[in-house]
Amino acid sequence: MTSAAAPPPSASSERALPPVAILATVALGCVIIAGILMASYAPRRPPLGAPGALLALGAVTLVVAFVMLARIREFAWGTFAMVYRWALLAYAISAGMIGFAFVHDHVTGSPLAVVAGSLVVFATSVPLAIAFTVARYADR
């Protein structure tokens, strides 16, 4: 890492970065649609084809976002980690509360697994979008 290669601070907001926040938002959208599909069948047992496919799509999109993020060479990693940790804590609490409501409503087996997977994507994608957006404008 050399000073000659480092862009000036003001350029940090201008440089092109992979669409990590967009992919995180797409992953979030996938699991929200899956959640709507499942909730629309409550209290009956929902068919899991479409919600399962959306969960898989959301999970793959999220993994791609993390891979793209990991390949960024110059980034405010310290700021990213700090924001991600706190946001993850907040959204893990939210996801835990939603999961508790589904368990309380006697959702079990495969539907619960899809709900749990969707909540994991929810609780990791939102902090990713927040932390990436903050870190892309932060000084490295």
Place this chain on the structure above:
Amino acid sequence: MPARPTVLDRALAGMHSAAMVDQAHRDERAATAPAAGRPPGMPDLSNLEIVPGKGLPVVAAVVVFVIAAIATNAYWALMFSHVVGGATWTALDLFLGLVLGPIMGRMSIPARAEFTSKLMPKMVLIMPTVVLMTLAAGLQIALHLGNLDPGSPNHAWLIASFCVVGVMAVIALGVLEPANIAVLFEMRKPTPNPAVIERLMKRFMFTAGITGIMQVATLVIMTRVATQ
């Protein structure tokens, strides 16, 4: 008068410091950085609290209340959570998106920065809390009243409400909240970049306007559900 840093804020600041790049890199960057100093008219917001620590116990109390309401199937408590959370959420979205947003858009950047620095940290706590209250309690009420049964006249309206809330959630969580928090971090810098603040605030106000308009649909749906 700057707010006194809370334990959480000090922890955040400490983590931030610990994560800084090495001294040599910082020295290199300092050599290429523009002259230090805030843009003209920009208030000093270096002590800005991004997450107001004083509000955290209130949020914790609300979360415990909603969990207890769900766990005990207490209908009044569920209805209270849904109505109070929903009314607050809708009113804030409408007011922020359709009244305050356009006003803020016409303010100078320093004035907008100062106003934002007071408003946004509170929104970081209030919005997720009222959304959680509304949705968690609302689903339980719908199950309790049988509104989600396929034969219920409210079934289609509730699915429509899920769709509206889903779109609002994607916009709010994927675009609005990241912009909100990023602008607070930018304002805390010793030398904030007005262009970055301007860009993030535009994104914030645009998305707040969209969610404000979508709340009108929520009002139509919920009043239909209540009067079927």
